[in-house]
Amino acid sequence: MKYDFQTFHLRRGIEAIKWDSIGNQPDDVVPLSVADMELLSPPQIISALKETAEFGMWGYTWWGERYGKAVQHWMRTRHNWEIDPAWIVQTNGVVQGLYAAVRCFTQPGDNVLIQPPVYYPFRRSIELNGRKTIENPLKLVDGRYEIDFDDFAEKAKQAKMFILCNPHNPVGRVWTPEELRRMGDICLENNVLVVSDDIHFDLIMPGYKHTVYATLGEKYAQNCIMLTAPSKTFSLAALCVANAIIPNKELHQRFYDEVNVSGCYTYSIFGVRALEVGYTECADWVDELLQHIHSNYLYVKNYMAENFPQIKVFDLEGTYLCWFDCRCFGLDEKALEKKMVEEAKLYLDEGYLFGKEGAGFERINLACPRNVLEKSLARFGEAFAAYKQ
Ligand SMILES: Cc1ncc(COP(=O)(O)O)c(C=O)c1O
Incomplete structure (x- = not known):
């Protein structure tokens, strides 16, 4: 790839809503909730904004x-x-x-x-x-x-x-x-x-x-x-x-x-x-971003298929937000959230936020470097080990 979608950037202490909402956490606990990216903007935009900033008015x-x-x-x-x-x-x-x-x-x-x-x-x-x-x-x-x-x-x-x-x-x-x-x-x-x-x-x-x-x-x-x-x-x-x-x-x-x-x-x-x-x-940057998101999606899908085949990961047709069904755990929405946050240290968007039809589902943000996703899913696997099939 011409562009870098793998470098991790800590966004703590910069008034990022998503990061501030999780409080003080170890560096590898990255919120994958709110729909913004843990990825840099295209370099062309960064340099145009530097120019705009340096203009000073x-x-x-x-x-x-x-x-x-x-x-x-x-x-x-x-x-x-x-x-x-x-x-x-x-x-x-x-x-x-x-x-x-x-x-x-x-x-x-x-x-x-x-x-x-x-x-x-x-x-x-x-x-x-x-x-x-x-x-x-x-x-x-x-x-x-x-x-x-x-x-x-x-x-x-x-x-x-x-x-x-x-x-x-x-x-x-x-x-x-x-x-x-x-x-x-x-x-x-x-x-x-x-x-x-x-x-x-x-x-x-x-x-x-x-x-x-x-x-x-x-x-x-x-x-x-x-x-x-x-x-x-x-x-x-x-x-x-x-x-x-x-x-x-x-x-x-x-x-x-x-x-x-x-x-x-x-x-x-x-x-x-x-x-x-x-x-x-920046059309070519978007084309590469899409490849990266799609490969993150396949990673989640394969991880679940191998470790928790009872979890349905929905086909991702569009967005960088992957929706999966955890109702198979038999936990109510609050118990699921508690386990996600307290044991897995996973801050996703809980499905119930989107309406009662979403209770028991989770939404994970895929717009992040692969290693962030790997570590997050590994914590998911440990927290829900008792349910592994
Ligand atoms: C469907 C949808 N509409 C709107 C927004 C937010 O739009 P904006 O930040 O431009 O107000 C989001 C952000 O997640 C979204 O998913």
Whole structure:
């Protein structure tokens, strides 16, 4: 490989949320929870940001033509999606975009549809804004998560908005064009606006292909808010840069006004530069990152198959978050968490955080050097030795 995905970097004492949440631990105890990477950003981005830092003046910043062109280039070359830069509204993050979309396009008391187990801020963005969550739980069919379309059609009748997660965090599905179209048709029939969170869209494993919802056709494009970001792809979460991309002119204007009303009018120059460099110069780095993540995924899958064959490790279609089923241990969710944290010293995202459907499951972050994963799984093996088969 041309790039280095194996060097370990301790991130303690730098206000990293994931690291601070585990308190004082030995150096080899690395949290594999929150979806940011234990890997350096591409060297091209690091050197561009050094230049920006050395310039020494960081006044109010906007997103300009170069930025719009960089987003357009990435969407065209990586996602086969022709966008007009005028469709972009930059936000500080995808979550900010979610909150803004809920406030902007629904009224207090309206129902918003989600598909648990799912990224927990979806529910919060709905309920903290005084709206109601309705659920279309994913169903497990022969070890794969699928959409319950009958239930989706029923729930859509009551909903104003649907928040789609594609690829899906935490179950790792990359929705097929057929699945997306079927959901999209139901939404169109029922006047339900689709908000598609595609933050993990660059992280697609070999053999799978991501479809941007808005590329399904004009009628789908006109009824959606696409939430995208370079943050997962290039390890930029703290630079606060994301893009809502909204082909429908009226929806775009309303969303733009909502972001302004919430007082957001300047952006991070570091985020803007990182996006420009990432989207124009770092495609080969992403290709190698994907190989690394996929090989980490195979490592987890093989480790479990050899040591705990009763644990189902779900196919990783997209994201760097691997979902596995520990219900076979027969522990309740709190007992499982206690054993993970206190005995295995493993800080993952406990499945129940994503909704009751996730209880007994674990989500492990694969965006780390291989030796971090090896040590973590070895501790898992010791803590659960009594269950080894
Ligand atoms: C599905 C999904 N959406 C949004 C986010 C966070 O987005 P941001 O940091 O841009 O607010 C995450 C982070 O884990 C995520 O998994």
